[in-house]
Amino acid sequence: MTLQKKIVTKVAGLSAIFLMAASISACSPEVGSEEWCTDLKEKPKGDWTANEAADFAKHCVF
Numbered sequence: 001m002t003l004q005k006k007i008v009t010k011v012a013g014l015s016a017i018f019l020m021a022a023s024i025s026a027c028s029p030e031v032g033s034e035e036w037c038t039d040l041k042e043k044p045k046g047d048w049t050a051n052e053a054a055d056f057a058k059h060c061v062f
Helices: 003-024 034-042 050-061
Strands: none
């Protein structure tokens, strides 16, 4: 096998692994849903982004 074919084979293999991992990973819940609010309550408040805090206040508090 030539070096070029080896590189193409490795890139194709890594791409397949990435696509498989992406397809079986869990999707995050929709912002504002009950599951999203619960997930955010469990997350340390110091790790929240400004957008998450605003969305939490908008959808989960009021």
